[in-house]
């Protein structure tokens with residue numbers, strides 16, 4: 237069974253623990269690095285600020301064990317950006333990523349959901365495509381990343 241916990245800034249210790257594992261385990265998948273969140277960058281104040289500035293932060297459990305995480309925040313253009321997606325290796329291929337995307341897409345409704353993904357990250361691109369995300373071109377911020385966008389079906393205007 238997959239459970240979703242919505243975090244508050246007081247859960248910074250849980251987020252810190254999982255995020256540091258994610259940054260170490262999947263170093264190539266993220267823009268951030270473990271080094272940036274270590275040493276002087278690894279303070280309670282900074283982790284709390286991260287959970288305050290990004291409004292939606294989830295930890296997912298698979299059969300009671302912490303197994304994944306994801307966040308989202310509103311963009312300037314009205315869309316919602318999905319970030320920090322990670323599923324622990326032991327839980328991959330069991331629906332944890334699906335549950336994370338479903339929650340973020342439902343929470344964002346009726347807004348579009350956008351994300352950046354490394355162009356060679358086939359497992360992640362496969363997951364997002366299965367949920368209806370389409371390639372939206374190269375990332376303006378990073379030539380190694382592609383943008384993907386999910387557009388919910390919007391009700392047709394009736395006259």
Ligand SMILES: CC(C)(COP(=O)(O)OP(=O)(O)OC[C@H]1O[C@@H](n2cnc3c(N)ncnc32)[C@H](O)[C@@H]1OP(=O)(O)O)[C@@H](O)C(=O)NCCC(=O)NCCS
Nearest residue numbers: 262265321322323328329330331332333353359360362363
């Ligand atoms: C990408 C990721 C979140 C997918 O999580 P998940 O819960 O395994 O998602 P899915 O079960 O939908 O699997 C996604 C793809 O990985 C494949 N997969 C299944 N088991 C896997 C495993 N043990 N290891 C790697 N990939 C696996 C699936 O076949 C699927 O590919 P498909 O859609 O072509 O069939 C997870 O692999 C991960 O955390 N990767 C490292 C961090 C990362 O890339 N984050 C995304 C940043 S944009």
